[in-house]
Amino acid sequence: MTVPTEPFSDLTLPNGLRVLVEPMPWLPTLSLTLQLRVGSVNDPDDAVGSAALLAEWMQRGAGDLDARAYAAALDDLGVRRGGGVGRETLTFSAAFLERDAAHVFPLLADLVERPRFSDDDFAGVRLLALHDLASIDDAPSQRLGEALVARYFASRHGRSTYGVREHLEALTPERVRDDAGRRLGPAGAVLAIAGGGDVRRVIELATAAFGGWQGRVAPISAPEVRAPHRHHVMAEGAQVQIGMCDAAVAPGADGWYEQQIAMSVLDGNMGARLFNEVREKRGLAYSVGAGTRLVRGHAYTVVRAGTTPERASETLEVLLEQMRLLGDGVDEHEYARAMRQLRSSLVMQSEGSGARAGRLASDVLHLGRPRTLDEILGAILAVDLERVNAFLAGRPEPTFTVVTLGPRDVAAERAA
Amino acid sequence: MSVLRFDEAVLPNGLKVVGEHNPLASSVAIAYLIETGGRDEDEAEHGVSHFLEHLCFKGTAKRDAAQVSRDFDALGARYNAFTSDERTAYYGAVLPDAVPELLELLSDMMRPSLHAADVDVERNVVLEEIAMDADSPASTAFDRARAAFFGAHPIGRPLLGTTASIGSLSSADVAAYHERRYRAGNMLVVVAGAYDWDAVLAQLALETRDWPAGDDPRAHPPLALGSGRLEERAPRITRAHVAVLAPGVGRQDPRRVAATLLARAIGGADNSRLFWSLIEPGIADEASLWHDDAEGFGSFGAYLSTDDASVERVLDVAFGVFEEAQRSGLSPEEWASAQRTLATGLTLRGETPMGRLVTLGSAYLERGRYESVREVVDEVLGTPLEAGLALLAERPFDRALRFVLRPESPVSAS
Numbered sequence: 001m002t003v004p005t006e007p008f009s010d011l012t013l014p015n016g017l018r019v020l021v022e023p024m025p026w027l028p029t030l031s032l033t034l035q036l037r038v039g040s041v042n043d044p045d046d047a048v049g050s051a052a053l054l055a056e057w058m059q060r061g062a063g064d065l066d067a068r069a070y071a072a073a074l075d076d077l078g079v080r081r082g083g084g085v086g087r088e089t090l091t092f093s094a095a096f097l098e099r100d101a102a103h104v105f106p107l108l109a110d111l112v113e114r115p116r117f118s119d120d121d122f123a124g125v126r127l128l129a130l131h132d133l134a135s136i137d138d139a140p141s142q143r144l145g146e147a148l149v150a151r152y153f154a155s156r157h158g159r160s161t162y163g164v165r166e167h168l169e170a171l172t173p174e175r176v177r178d179d180a181g182r183r184l185g186p187a188g189a190v191l192a193i194a195g196g197g198d199v200r201r202v203i204e205l206a207t208a209a210f211g212g213w214q215g216r217v218a219p220i221s222a223p224e225v226r227a228p229h230r231h232h233v234m235a236e237g238a239q240v241q242i243g244m245c246d247a248a249v250a251p252g253a254d255g256w257y258e259q260q261i262a263m264s265v266l267d268g269n270m271g272a273r274l275f276n277e278v279r280e281k282r283g284l285a286y287s288v289g290a291g292t293r294l295v296r297g298h299a300y301t302v303v304r305a306g307t308t309p310e311r312a313s314e315t316l317e318v319l320l321e322q323m324r325l326l327g328d329g330v331d332e333h334e335y336a337r338a339m340r341q342l343r344s345s346l347v348m349q350s351e352g353s354g355a356r357a358g359r360l361a362s363d364v365l366h367l368g369r370p371r372t373l374d375e376i377l378g379a380i381l382a383v384d385l386e387r388v389n390a391f392l393a394g395r396p397e398p399t400f401t402v403v404t405l406g407p408r409d410v411a412a413e414r415a416a
Numbered sequence: 417m418s419v420l421r422f423d424e425a426v427l428p429n430g431l432k433v434v435g436e437h438n439p440l441a442s443s444v445a446i447a448y449l450i451e452t453g454g455r456d457e458d459e460a461e462h463g464v465s466h467f468l469e470h471l472c473f474k475g476t477a478k479r480d481a482a483q484v485s486r487d488f489d490a491l492g493a494r495y496n497a498f499t500s501d502e503r504t505a506y507y508g509a510v511l512p513d514a515v516p517e518l519l520e521l522l523s524d525m526m527r528p529s530l531h532a533a534d535v536d537v538e539r540n541v542v543l544e545e546i547a548m549d550a551d552s553p554a555s556t557a558f559d560r561a562r563a564a565f566f567g568a569h570p571i572g573r574p575l576l577g578t579t580a581s582i583g584s585l586s587s588a589d590v591a592a593y594h595e596r597r598y599r600a601g602n603m604l605v606v607v608a609g610a611y612d613w614d615a616v617l618a619q620l621a622l623e624t625r626d627w628p629a630g631d632d633p634r635a636h637p638p639l640a641l642g643s644g645r646l647e648e649r650a651p652r653i654t655r656a657h658v659a660v661l662a663p664g665v666g667r668q669d670p671r672r673v674a675a676t677l678l679a680r681a682i683g684g685a686d687n688s689r690l691f692w693s694l695i696e697p698g699i700a701d702e703a704s705l706w707h708d709d710a711e712g713f714g715s716f717g718a719y720l721s722t723d724d725a726s727v728e729r730v731l732d733v734a735f736g737v738f739e740e741a742q743r744s745g746l747s748p749e750e751w752a753s754a755q756r757t758l759a760t761g762l763t764l765r766g767e768t769p770m771g772r773l774v775t776l777g778s779a780y781l782e783r784g785r786y787e788s789v790r791e792v793v794d795e796v797l798g799t800p801l802e803a804g805l806a807l808l809a810e811r812p813f814d815r816a817l818r819f820v821l822r823p824e825s826p827v828s829a830s
Binding site for chain 1: 440441442443481482485486487488489490491492493494495509510511514537538539540541542543544545547548550551552553651652653654655657686687692695696697698699700701702721722723749752753754756757759760761763764767768769770771
């Protein structure tokens with residue numbers, strides 16, 4: 001049994017906006033993801049956090065509507081929205097009933113085409129960004145995540161999406177408006193839509209709403225990483241947070257699907273190696289995990305755990321050991337479990353419209369083109385155990401940048 | 417145009433089974449919902465519901481812990497479990513060809529072996545979870561607020577237990593709780609998606625034939641709600657975290673939808689009174705209000721986060737918002753907005769069998785009947801503003817409990 005799939009539509013409007021529509025005709029809902037190539041990575045060097053301000057300010061009114069009227073208009077149509085700013089994308093997502101599409105599309109287009117950027121709203125937007133930045137101090141896991149990425153990347157990809165306090169404080173409405181004029185354009189942006197309704201009508205509505213969008217875009221430099229190293233952030237707390245990063249095979253490159261299978265053996269589920277070795281066998285940590293993260297043109301492995309200080313050193317040992325052992329290959333049982341896991345989770349993820357729209361947008365960012373579920377499943381199923389193990393044997397020894405955060409410098413204790 | 421079919425049965429041992437069949441679904445999701453949680457624990461058992469949830473993954477007469485995990489993975493299942501004050505749930509989703517295996521596995525897990533050695537290993541995991549929670553000031557603030565608001569009622573205790581209570585639970589204690597609460601009559605199996613009903617029922621009858629029948633009625637100790645303001649200075653935090661609790665309505669109360677809607681209108685995410693008064697001007701970075709319904713009673717909860725210097729202002733503004741709503745009510749536009757966004761959210765969640773499971777099962781347990789997504793949405797859209805105004809007229813926020821957790825000393829900018 002497979003998920004009903006129909007080929008999607010893929011077109012680029014004259015202004016450079018790429019529009020993708022994947023039909024799911026059995027649903028009453030439509031989900032939409034609008035992805036702009038705007039993020040902390042192309043924030044001006046003296047204005048890190050400007051994208052965060054932009055993302056918030058854009059939602060404070062658009063077109064003829066002020067902030068409250070705009071929010072009320074979306075709510076009247078029952079539009080659920082989400083999104084936010086990342087390192088290299090600014091995303092707005094929305095989900096609504098397909099029958100309301102003709103009213104929803106123009107409102108969403110106003111976000112990027114006619115944001116109000118009212119001076120009156122700016123102070124609140126900036127204060128909120130400063131609050132958000134400060135609140136990381138009370139969230140150790142998030143704080144470690146920020147520190148890890150900052151240590152791993154040499155390029156602007158290491159910047160915090162929350163920005164830099166001094167920069168946020170110095171930003172003015174004029175500066176941020178200028179910044180919007182510099183990079184809020186349609187070229188390279190993606191509008192991905194999945195759900196019910198007639199595809200041709202959805203494309204017509206999207207074209208009518210977003211076809212007039214104009215504006216410049218800012219380049220994004222290629223990611224660069226630093227040499228592997230260790231770093232500790234002293235912080236009070238009941239736990240030590242451990243994070244490790246190493247380069248991985250990028251999407252579309254040889255070995256991408258082999259790597260996905262290997263990562264699934266490591267952290268596909270509760271029977272996977274990390275969970276088993278760290279939590280089940282040794283009871284070292286409640287949360288432990290590994291995954292592949294992407295920025296455009298680069299993929300990296302991230303391994304994380306949070307544990308109490310007495311167990312931190314052993315936890316780090318076990319994590320490093322497990323990453324090394326992966327080079328010895330996986331056995332046929334692990335392979336079979338990972339394959340089944342990947343297959344069923346791909347199918348199940350594709351049952352919801354929001355997840356499908358998100359995947360289309362992500363595919364365009366990282367591969368330059370969207371994939372159907374059948375294509376992904378076919379590519380994964382074509383990788384046999386020999387291919388996985390040949391890939392793992394051919395990988396260089398892992399060389400992790402390790403960052404810890406907590407009351408004790410675990411990495412130093414371990415080295416001593 | 418609905419292709420959905422509702423299925424319902426009760427097995428001889430009292431186990432209830434319900435399903436929503438959807439021939440268009442690509443997967444099948446299955447859950448065991450047990451009517452037990454933190455509120456059903458004796459003082460000496462504090463934390464046992466959640467501890468037992470972990471231990472059900474640690475092995476049975478047929479499987480050890482590693483085998484439980486391997487079997488889930490071999491099915492390609494997405495699965496998890498959760499414990500609340502009211503209920504414990506174990507659930508998973510698979511492609512339709514793996515339904516018999518998933519049903520067998522989940523059923524087997526309901527009879528865990530609870531070996532002392534497994535209990536000791538898992539104790540560490542739960543203690544780590546408690547430590548992780550201790551590093552979350554919002555959790556700490558709500559733990560304190562609940563203790564003060566619900567007083568001696570067991571629902572006022574932290575669900576995870578404490579380092580001391582988890583430290584002293586033996587495998588015999590856990591087994592006694594399991595024996596008492598995991599009886600067939602206290603459980604519901606929910607299936608959703610493209611399943612074969614006759615096959616599911618026949619298999620369940622076989623898997624559960626030796627289970628003890630009957631149930632263990634929930635005790636309802638008296639509830640005396642606390643109110644007022646409490647404050648604590650805590651080391652290691654840099655922001656102020658405010659937890660607010662106020663009396664709401666219970667889960668069988670017909671006003672529960674109105675309570676949810678008024679909480680959204682006052683403190684929902686994007687377009688609510690708290691948002692415009694606190695988030696939009698940048699006074700607080702979190703300001704939200706919601707309603708929780710429990711069996712027999714409910715509560716409104718609000719969370720406010722800000723810097724230490726702004727605590728008084730944030731509390732004044734938030735309680736000003738509550739007072740204004742109690743005094744002057746809500747507008748029809750605010751009510752309609754809350755209705756429509758809630759309706760879209762419910763529709764979206766209904767897109768997948770996994771998303772349907774808990775709402776389908778909860779409705780059946782709480783109101784004893786099937787509620788399709790369509791009916792739930794219609795109920796939301798049909799709830800009149802007057803129902804919300806009637807709740808506000810009872811002035812629940814006058815009886816609110818405020819707990820303020822703030823830094824020990826003013827923190828310098830870093």
